[in-house]
Amino acid sequence: MSTLLDEALALYARLPAAERFHVHARASSAPLLAVVERMLAGGTVADIGCGHGLLSALLALSDPGRVVHAVDPDPRKVGWAREALAGLPQVKLAEGTLEDVLAPALPGTCEAAVVCDVLYLLPEEKWPGFLRTARGLLRPGGRLLLKEVEGDGSWKHRKALAQEWVMVSLLGRTKASGGMVLKPRSAMRALLEDAGFTVREVVDLGRGYTTPHVLYVAEASVP
Template sequence: MTTLLEQALALYSGLPAAERFHVHARASSAPLLSVVERMPGGTVADIGCGHGLLAALLSLADPARTVHAVDPDPRKVEWARRSLGALAQVKLAEGTVEDALAPRLPGACDAAVVCDVLYLLPEAKWPGFLRTVHGLLKPGGCFLLKEVEGDGSWKHRKALAQEWVMVSLLGRTKASGGMVLKPRAEMRALLSEAGFSVREVVDLGRGYTTPHVLYVAEASVA
Protein backbone atom coordinates (compact mmCIF):
# COMPACT_ATOMS: atom_id res chain seq x y z
CA MET A 1 0.00 0.00 0.00
CA THR A 2 1.34 3.43 -0.90
CA THR A 3 1.86 6.17 1.65
CA LEU A 4 -0.79 8.35 -0.02
CA LEU A 5 -3.40 5.61 0.23
CA GLU A 6 -2.41 4.87 3.82
CA GLN A 7 -2.83 8.54 4.72
CA ALA A 8 -6.26 8.66 3.13
CA LEU A 9 -7.51 5.46 4.78
CA ALA A 10 -6.27 6.65 8.17
CA LEU A 11 -8.83 9.46 7.97
CA TYR A 12 -11.59 6.85 8.27
CA SER A 13 -10.29 5.19 11.45
CA GLY A 14 -13.08 6.67 13.56
CA LEU A 15 -15.93 5.27 11.48
CA PRO A 16 -17.95 2.17 12.44
CA ALA A 17 -16.42 -1.10 11.30
CA ALA A 18 -18.94 -1.63 8.46
CA GLU A 19 -18.17 1.78 6.97
CA ARG A 20 -14.41 1.32 7.33
CA PHE A 21 -14.71 -2.03 5.57
CA HIS A 22 -16.62 -0.42 2.71
CA VAL A 23 -13.94 2.27 2.26
CA HIS A 24 -11.08 -0.24 2.41
CA ALA A 25 -12.87 -2.50 -0.08
CA ARG A 26 -13.22 0.45 -2.42
CA ALA A 27 -9.52 1.21 -2.06
CA SER A 28 -8.49 -2.33 -2.94
CA SER A 29 -10.95 -2.93 -5.79
CA ALA A 30 -10.64 0.29 -7.83
CA PRO A 31 -7.54 1.91 -9.41
CA LEU A 32 -8.09 5.26 -7.70
CA LEU A 33 -4.40 6.18 -7.60
CA SER A 34 -4.24 5.89 -11.38
CA VAL A 35 -7.04 8.43 -11.58
CA VAL A 36 -5.28 10.76 -9.13
CA GLU A 37 -2.08 10.59 -11.17
CA ARG A 38 -3.85 12.03 -14.20
CA MET A 39 -5.73 14.78 -12.39
CA PRO A 40 -4.58 18.37 -12.95
CA GLY A 41 -4.45 20.92 -10.16
CA GLY A 42 -6.81 23.78 -9.47
CA THR A 43 -10.54 23.44 -8.84
CA VAL A 44 -11.92 19.92 -9.23
CA ALA A 45 -15.44 18.49 -9.11
CA ASP A 46 -15.73 14.94 -7.74
CA ILE A 47 -19.19 13.79 -8.79
CA GLY A 48 -20.61 10.79 -6.94
CA CYS A 49 -17.96 10.95 -4.23
CA GLY A 50 -19.49 8.36 -1.88
CA HIS A 51 -17.48 8.22 1.36
CA GLY A 52 -15.03 10.72 -0.14
CA LEU A 53 -12.00 8.47 -0.59
CA LEU A 54 -11.08 9.81 -4.03
CA ALA A 55 -11.62 13.39 -2.82
CA ALA A 56 -9.27 12.68 0.09
CA LEU A 57 -6.62 11.26 -2.22
CA LEU A 58 -6.89 14.25 -4.56
CA SER A 59 -6.56 16.65 -1.66
CA LEU A 60 -3.63 14.88 -0.01
CA ALA A 61 -1.79 14.53 -3.33
CA ASP A 62 -2.02 18.28 -3.98
CA PRO A 63 -2.92 20.45 -0.95
CA ALA A 64 -3.36 23.45 -3.27
CA ARG A 65 -6.19 21.68 -5.09
CA THR A 66 -9.80 22.51 -4.15
CA VAL A 67 -12.17 19.56 -4.43
CA HIS A 68 -15.93 20.07 -4.65
CA ALA A 69 -17.32 16.62 -3.84
CA VAL A 70 -20.99 15.73 -4.17
CA ASP A 71 -23.11 12.62 -3.65
CA PRO A 72 -26.88 12.04 -3.47
CA ASP A 73 -26.61 9.56 -0.56
CA PRO A 74 -26.93 11.50 2.73
CA ARG A 75 -25.44 8.61 4.72
CA LYS A 76 -22.23 8.56 2.71
CA VAL A 77 -21.91 12.34 2.73
CA GLU A 78 -22.21 12.34 6.52
CA TRP A 79 -19.51 9.65 6.86
CA ALA A 80 -17.33 11.68 4.51
CA ARG A 81 -17.84 14.83 6.57
CA ARG A 82 -16.86 13.02 9.77
CA SER A 83 -13.73 11.64 8.14
CA LEU A 84 -12.48 14.52 5.99
CA GLY A 85 -13.12 17.41 8.37
CA ALA A 86 -9.40 18.16 8.63
CA LEU A 87 -9.12 18.67 4.86
CA ALA A 88 -10.38 22.22 4.51
CA GLN A 89 -9.88 22.19 0.75
CA VAL A 90 -12.50 19.43 0.33
CA LYS A 91 -16.00 20.93 0.05
CA LEU A 92 -18.68 18.28 0.54
CA ALA A 93 -22.29 18.61 -0.54
CA GLU A 94 -25.31 16.32 -0.58
CA GLY A 95 -27.22 16.17 -3.86
CA THR A 96 -26.75 15.65 -7.56
CA VAL A 97 -24.41 17.47 -9.89
CA GLU A 98 -27.44 19.17 -11.41
CA ASP A 99 -28.70 20.70 -8.16
CA ALA A 100 -25.61 20.91 -5.94
CA LEU A 101 -22.80 21.93 -8.30
CA ALA A 102 -24.12 23.20 -11.64
CA PRO A 103 -25.82 26.33 -10.19
CA ARG A 104 -22.73 27.27 -8.14
CA LEU A 105 -19.83 26.39 -10.43
CA PRO A 106 -20.73 27.06 -14.07
CA GLY A 107 -17.54 27.04 -16.10
CA ALA A 108 -15.47 27.30 -12.92
CA CYS A 109 -13.69 23.95 -12.72
CA ASP A 110 -10.30 23.04 -14.11
CA ALA A 111 -11.24 19.36 -13.98
CA ALA A 112 -14.03 16.95 -13.11
CA VAL A 113 -14.02 13.28 -12.24
CA VAL A 114 -16.81 10.70 -12.34
CA CYS A 115 -15.69 7.36 -10.97
CA ASP A 116 -18.02 4.35 -11.20
CA VAL A 117 -21.19 6.43 -11.19
CA LEU A 118 -22.62 6.62 -14.69
CA TYR A 119 -23.81 3.01 -14.81
CA LEU A 120 -25.98 3.65 -11.74
CA LEU A 121 -28.09 6.20 -13.65
CA PRO A 122 -30.87 5.44 -16.14
CA GLU A 123 -29.24 5.22 -19.55
CA ALA A 124 -31.60 7.85 -20.96
CA LYS A 125 -30.10 10.38 -18.54
CA TRP A 126 -26.46 9.80 -19.52
CA PRO A 127 -26.32 12.46 -22.30
CA GLY A 128 -27.81 15.16 -20.07
CA PHE A 129 -25.58 14.17 -17.16
CA LEU A 130 -22.45 14.41 -19.31
CA ARG A 131 -23.51 17.78 -20.71
CA THR A 132 -24.00 19.04 -17.15
CA VAL A 133 -20.47 17.92 -16.27
CA HIS A 134 -19.21 19.71 -19.39
CA GLY A 135 -20.93 22.88 -18.17
CA LEU A 136 -18.84 22.86 -14.98
CA LEU A 137 -15.55 22.98 -16.87
CA LYS A 138 -13.50 25.84 -18.18
CA PRO A 139 -12.77 25.64 -21.92
CA GLY A 140 -10.20 22.90 -22.34
CA GLY A 141 -10.89 21.57 -18.84
CA CYS A 142 -10.06 17.94 -18.08
CA PHE A 143 -12.70 15.26 -17.57
CA LEU A 144 -11.75 11.88 -16.14
CA LEU A 145 -14.45 9.24 -16.48
CA LYS A 146 -13.67 5.88 -14.85
CA GLU A 147 -16.18 3.15 -15.62
CA VAL A 148 -16.39 -0.61 -15.89
CA GLU A 149 -16.16 -1.70 -19.50
CA GLY A 150 -19.02 -3.68 -20.98
CA ASP A 151 -16.82 -6.06 -22.95
CA GLY A 152 -18.79 -9.28 -22.44
CA SER A 153 -15.98 -10.89 -20.46
CA TRP A 154 -16.29 -12.86 -17.23
CA LYS A 155 -15.00 -9.75 -15.46
CA HIS A 156 -17.90 -7.80 -16.94
CA ARG A 157 -20.42 -10.37 -15.72
CA LYS A 158 -18.76 -10.54 -12.30
CA ALA A 159 -18.94 -6.76 -11.97
CA LEU A 160 -22.68 -6.75 -12.72
CA ALA A 161 -23.32 -9.52 -10.20
CA GLN A 162 -21.28 -7.70 -7.57
CA GLU A 163 -23.15 -4.45 -8.09
CA TRP A 164 -26.49 -6.24 -7.94
CA VAL A 165 -25.51 -7.45 -4.48
CA MET A 166 -24.41 -3.98 -3.38
CA VAL A 167 -27.46 -2.19 -4.78
CA SER A 168 -30.36 -4.62 -4.58
CA LEU A 169 -29.41 -7.06 -1.83
CA LEU A 170 -27.41 -5.00 0.66
CA GLY A 171 -28.59 -1.50 -0.22
CA ARG A 172 -25.03 -0.17 0.14
CA THR A 173 -25.15 1.74 -3.13
CA LYS A 174 -27.98 3.88 -4.48
CA ALA A 175 -28.97 3.37 -8.09
CA SER A 176 -31.77 4.67 -10.25
CA GLY A 177 -30.91 2.83 -13.44
CA GLY A 178 -30.36 -0.61 -14.89
CA MET A 179 -26.63 -0.95 -14.16
CA VAL A 180 -25.69 -0.81 -17.83
CA LEU A 181 -22.05 -1.26 -18.85
CA LYS A 182 -21.04 0.01 -22.30
CA PRO A 183 -18.19 -0.91 -24.65
CA ARG A 184 -15.48 1.67 -25.36
CA ALA A 185 -16.73 2.72 -28.77
CA GLU A 186 -20.16 3.68 -27.40
CA MET A 187 -18.64 5.56 -24.49
CA ARG A 188 -16.37 7.55 -26.78
CA ALA A 189 -19.38 8.45 -28.92
CA LEU A 190 -21.38 9.59 -25.88
CA LEU A 191 -18.52 11.78 -24.69
CA SER A 192 -18.12 13.30 -28.13
CA GLU A 193 -21.84 14.09 -28.35
CA ALA A 194 -21.66 15.81 -24.95
CA GLY A 195 -18.92 18.16 -26.18
CA PHE A 196 -15.78 16.32 -25.09
CA SER A 197 -12.71 15.38 -27.09
CA VAL A 198 -11.39 12.03 -25.90
CA ARG A 199 -7.60 12.29 -25.59
CA GLU A 200 -6.84 8.86 -24.15
CA VAL A 201 -8.53 5.60 -23.19
CA VAL A 202 -6.59 3.79 -20.49
CA ASP A 203 -7.07 0.11 -19.65
CA LEU A 204 -6.80 -0.16 -15.86
CA GLY A 205 -8.13 -3.69 -15.46
CA ARG A 206 -4.80 -5.46 -15.11
CA GLY A 207 -4.46 -6.93 -11.62
CA TYR A 208 -8.17 -6.49 -10.90
CA THR A 209 -11.15 -8.79 -11.37
CA THR A 210 -13.06 -5.86 -12.88
CA PRO A 211 -12.50 -4.45 -16.40
CA HIS A 212 -11.73 -0.89 -15.32
CA VAL A 213 -11.27 1.68 -18.07
CA LEU A 214 -10.48 5.38 -17.82
CA TYR A 215 -11.51 7.95 -20.42
CA VAL A 216 -9.35 11.09 -20.38
CA ALA A 217 -11.24 13.85 -22.15
CA GLU A 218 -11.13 17.58 -22.69
CA ALA A 219 -14.02 20.02 -22.73
CA SER A 220 -14.22 21.29 -26.27
CA VAL A 221 -14.50 25.03 -26.81
CA ALA A 222 -17.99 25.92 -28.02
Protein backbone atom coordinates in the same frame (compact mmCIF):
# COMPACT_ATOMS: atom_id res chain seq x y z
CA MET B 1 -0.07 -0.02 -0.75
CA SER B 2 1.09 3.52 -1.46
CA THR B 3 1.92 6.11 1.18
CA LEU B 4 -0.79 8.41 -0.24
CA LEU B 5 -3.45 5.72 0.00
CA ASP B 6 -2.34 4.81 3.52
CA GLU B 7 -2.63 8.47 4.53
CA ALA B 8 -6.12 8.73 3.07
CA LEU B 9 -7.33 5.50 4.67
CA ALA B 10 -6.03 6.63 8.06
CA LEU B 11 -8.61 9.42 7.99
CA TYR B 12 -11.35 6.80 8.33
CA ALA B 13 -9.89 5.09 11.41
CA ARG B 14 -12.57 6.46 13.77
CA LEU B 15 -15.52 5.38 11.65
CA PRO B 16 -17.56 2.30 12.55
CA ALA B 17 -16.15 -1.02 11.37
CA ALA B 18 -18.76 -1.47 8.62
CA GLU B 19 -17.94 1.91 7.10
CA ARG B 20 -14.18 1.33 7.36
CA PHE B 21 -14.61 -2.02 5.63
CA HIS B 22 -16.52 -0.39 2.77
CA VAL B 23 -13.84 2.28 2.30
CA HIS B 24 -10.98 -0.24 2.40
CA ALA B 25 -12.82 -2.49 -0.04
CA ARG B 26 -13.19 0.46 -2.39
CA ALA B 27 -9.47 1.21 -2.07
CA SER B 28 -8.47 -2.34 -2.97
CA SER B 29 -10.97 -2.92 -5.78
CA ALA B 30 -10.72 0.30 -7.81
CA PRO B 31 -7.66 1.99 -9.39
CA LEU B 32 -8.21 5.33 -7.69
CA LEU B 33 -4.53 6.30 -7.69
CA ALA B 34 -4.43 5.99 -11.48
CA VAL B 35 -7.24 8.55 -11.63
CA VAL B 36 -5.42 10.92 -9.28
CA GLU B 37 -2.23 10.66 -11.34
CA ARG B 38 -4.02 12.06 -14.40
CA MET B 39 -5.57 15.01 -12.58
CA LEU B 40 -4.43 18.50 -13.46
CA ALA B 41 -2.42 20.31 -10.78
CA GLY B 42 -4.19 22.73 -8.46
CA GLY B 43 -7.42 24.50 -9.27
CA THR B 44 -11.02 23.55 -8.58
CA VAL B 45 -12.14 19.95 -9.03
CA ALA B 46 -15.64 18.48 -8.93
CA ASP B 47 -15.93 14.93 -7.55
CA ILE B 48 -19.33 13.78 -8.76
CA GLY B 49 -20.72 10.84 -6.79
CA CYS B 50 -18.07 10.94 -4.08
CA GLY B 51 -19.53 8.30 -1.76
CA HIS B 52 -17.47 8.13 1.44
CA GLY B 53 -15.06 10.65 -0.06
CA LEU B 54 -11.98 8.47 -0.51
CA LEU B 55 -11.15 9.81 -3.97
CA SER B 56 -11.77 13.37 -2.74
CA ALA B 57 -9.32 12.74 0.10
CA LEU B 58 -6.70 11.41 -2.32
CA LEU B 59 -7.14 14.43 -4.58
CA ALA B 60 -6.75 16.85 -1.67
CA LEU B 61 -3.82 15.07 -0.02
CA SER B 62 -1.89 14.78 -3.29
CA ASP B 63 -2.12 18.53 -4.00
CA PRO B 64 -2.73 21.00 -1.12
CA GLY B 65 -3.46 23.73 -3.68
CA ARG B 66 -6.46 21.84 -5.04
CA VAL B 67 -10.04 22.59 -3.92
CA VAL B 68 -12.40 19.63 -4.25
CA HIS B 69 -16.17 20.12 -4.42
CA ALA B 70 -17.63 16.68 -3.72
CA VAL B 71 -21.27 15.67 -3.99
CA ASP B 72 -23.26 12.49 -3.45
CA PRO B 73 -27.01 11.81 -3.19
CA ASP B 74 -26.61 9.43 -0.23
CA PRO B 75 -26.91 11.44 3.01
CA ARG B 76 -25.45 8.59 5.05
CA LYS B 77 -22.24 8.41 2.99
CA VAL B 78 -21.89 12.20 2.93
CA GLY B 79 -22.23 12.22 6.72
CA TRP B 80 -19.45 9.68 7.15
CA ALA B 81 -17.30 11.55 4.63
CA ARG B 82 -17.72 14.78 6.56
CA GLU B 83 -16.65 13.08 9.75
CA ALA B 84 -13.60 11.44 8.18
CA LEU B 85 -12.43 14.42 6.14
CA ALA B 86 -13.05 17.14 8.72
CA GLY B 87 -9.31 17.84 8.76
CA LEU B 88 -9.22 18.59 5.03
CA PRO B 89 -10.78 22.05 4.68
CA GLN B 90 -10.12 22.13 0.92
CA VAL B 91 -12.71 19.34 0.48
CA LYS B 92 -16.22 20.82 0.29
CA LEU B 93 -18.83 18.08 0.75
CA ALA B 94 -22.50 18.39 -0.14
CA GLU B 95 -25.50 16.08 -0.28
CA GLY B 96 -27.23 16.09 -3.65
CA THR B 97 -26.59 15.64 -7.34
CA LEU B 98 -24.53 17.15 -10.11
CA GLU B 99 -27.63 18.82 -11.52
CA ASP B 100 -29.01 20.20 -8.25
CA VAL B 101 -25.84 21.21 -6.41
CA LEU B 102 -22.75 21.55 -8.56
CA ALA B 103 -24.20 22.82 -11.85
CA PRO B 104 -25.83 25.94 -10.29
CA ALA B 105 -22.84 26.67 -8.04
CA LEU B 106 -19.86 26.07 -10.34
CA PRO B 107 -20.74 26.87 -13.97
CA GLY B 108 -17.58 27.06 -16.08
CA THR B 109 -15.30 27.34 -13.05
CA CYS B 110 -13.65 23.93 -12.68
CA GLU B 111 -10.29 22.89 -14.05
CA ALA B 112 -11.37 19.28 -13.79
CA ALA B 113 -14.23 16.96 -12.93
CA VAL B 114 -14.07 13.31 -11.97
CA VAL B 115 -16.86 10.75 -12.30
CA CYS B 116 -15.79 7.40 -10.88
CA ASP B 117 -18.16 4.43 -11.14
CA VAL B 118 -21.28 6.58 -11.20
CA LEU B 119 -22.66 6.72 -14.73
CA TYR B 120 -23.70 3.07 -14.89
CA LEU B 121 -25.99 3.60 -11.88
CA LEU B 122 -28.12 6.11 -13.80
CA PRO B 123 -30.83 5.30 -16.35
CA GLU B 124 -29.16 5.06 -19.73
CA GLU B 125 -31.37 7.75 -21.25
CA LYS B 126 -29.95 10.25 -18.75
CA TRP B 127 -26.31 9.68 -19.69
CA PRO B 128 -26.09 12.29 -22.49
CA GLY B 129 -27.61 15.03 -20.34
CA PHE B 130 -25.45 14.08 -17.37
CA LEU B 131 -22.27 14.35 -19.43
CA ARG B 132 -23.34 17.68 -20.94
CA THR B 133 -24.03 19.01 -17.45
CA ALA B 134 -20.60 17.82 -16.28
CA ARG B 135 -19.05 19.60 -19.24
CA GLY B 136 -20.81 22.78 -18.15
CA LEU B 137 -18.76 22.81 -14.96
CA LEU B 138 -15.48 23.01 -16.87
CA ARG B 139 -13.46 25.88 -18.17
CA PRO B 140 -12.60 25.62 -21.90
CA GLY B 141 -10.02 22.87 -22.14
CA GLY B 142 -10.91 21.58 -18.67
CA ARG B 143 -10.44 17.88 -18.04
CA LEU B 144 -13.01 15.17 -17.36
CA LEU B 145 -11.81 11.91 -15.84
CA LEU B 146 -14.53 9.29 -16.32
CA LYS B 147 -13.79 5.89 -14.76
CA GLU B 148 -16.29 3.18 -15.65
CA VAL B 149 -16.50 -0.58 -15.87
CA GLU B 150 -16.31 -1.73 -19.46
CA GLY B 151 -19.16 -3.72 -20.95
CA ASP B 152 -16.97 -6.13 -22.90
CA GLY B 153 -18.93 -9.35 -22.38
CA SER B 154 -16.11 -10.92 -20.38
CA TRP B 155 -16.40 -12.86 -17.13
CA LYS B 156 -15.12 -9.72 -15.39
CA HIS B 157 -18.02 -7.78 -16.89
CA ARG B 158 -20.55 -10.35 -15.65
CA LYS B 159 -18.90 -10.52 -12.23
CA ALA B 160 -19.05 -6.71 -11.91
CA LEU B 161 -22.78 -6.68 -12.67
CA ALA B 162 -23.43 -9.43 -10.13
CA GLN B 163 -21.36 -7.63 -7.51
CA GLU B 164 -23.21 -4.36 -8.05
CA TRP B 165 -26.56 -6.13 -7.88
CA VAL B 166 -25.57 -7.35 -4.42
CA MET B 167 -24.42 -3.87 -3.32
CA VAL B 168 -27.45 -2.04 -4.74
CA SER B 169 -30.38 -4.43 -4.51
CA LEU B 170 -29.45 -6.88 -1.77
CA LEU B 171 -27.40 -4.87 0.72
CA GLY B 172 -28.52 -1.34 -0.16
CA ARG B 173 -24.95 -0.05 0.20
CA THR B 174 -25.06 1.85 -3.10
CA LYS B 175 -27.84 4.05 -4.46
CA ALA B 176 -28.98 3.52 -8.04
CA SER B 177 -31.79 5.05 -10.05
CA GLY B 178 -32.54 2.41 -12.64
CA GLY B 179 -29.20 1.96 -14.40
CA MET B 180 -26.80 -0.99 -14.09
CA VAL B 181 -25.73 -0.76 -17.74
CA LEU B 182 -22.13 -1.27 -18.88
CA LYS B 183 -21.05 -0.16 -22.36
CA PRO B 184 -18.08 -0.88 -24.63
CA ARG B 185 -15.36 1.70 -25.20
CA SER B 186 -16.59 2.71 -28.64
CA ALA B 187 -20.01 3.64 -27.25
CA MET B 188 -18.50 5.58 -24.34
CA ARG B 189 -16.19 7.52 -26.66
CA ALA B 190 -19.16 8.45 -28.87
CA LEU B 191 -21.18 9.61 -25.87
CA LEU B 192 -18.34 11.83 -24.68
CA GLU B 193 -17.81 13.36 -28.12
CA ASP B 194 -21.54 14.02 -28.49
CA ALA B 195 -21.49 15.79 -25.11
CA GLY B 196 -18.80 18.23 -26.27
CA PHE B 197 -15.63 16.48 -25.19
CA THR B 198 -12.47 15.57 -27.04
CA VAL B 199 -11.24 12.18 -25.85
CA ARG B 200 -7.49 12.38 -25.29
CA GLU B 201 -6.81 8.98 -23.76
CA VAL B 202 -8.56 5.69 -23.06
CA VAL B 203 -6.69 3.78 -20.35
CA ASP B 204 -7.19 0.10 -19.63
CA LEU B 205 -6.92 -0.27 -15.85
CA GLY B 206 -8.28 -3.79 -15.51
CA ARG B 207 -4.96 -5.57 -15.14
CA GLY B 208 -4.58 -6.94 -11.63
CA TYR B 209 -8.28 -6.47 -10.87
CA THR B 210 -11.28 -8.74 -11.30
CA THR B 211 -13.18 -5.81 -12.80
CA PRO B 212 -12.61 -4.41 -16.34
CA HIS B 213 -11.83 -0.84 -15.29
CA VAL B 214 -11.43 1.77 -18.03
CA LEU B 215 -10.54 5.44 -17.63
CA TYR B 216 -11.54 8.02 -20.23
CA VAL B 217 -9.49 11.22 -20.16
CA ALA B 218 -11.36 13.94 -22.06
CA GLU B 219 -11.21 17.70 -22.48
CA ALA B 220 -14.04 20.17 -22.84
CA SER B 221 -13.94 21.13 -26.50
CA VAL B 222 -13.51 24.83 -27.19
CA PRO B 223 -16.56 26.14 -29.10
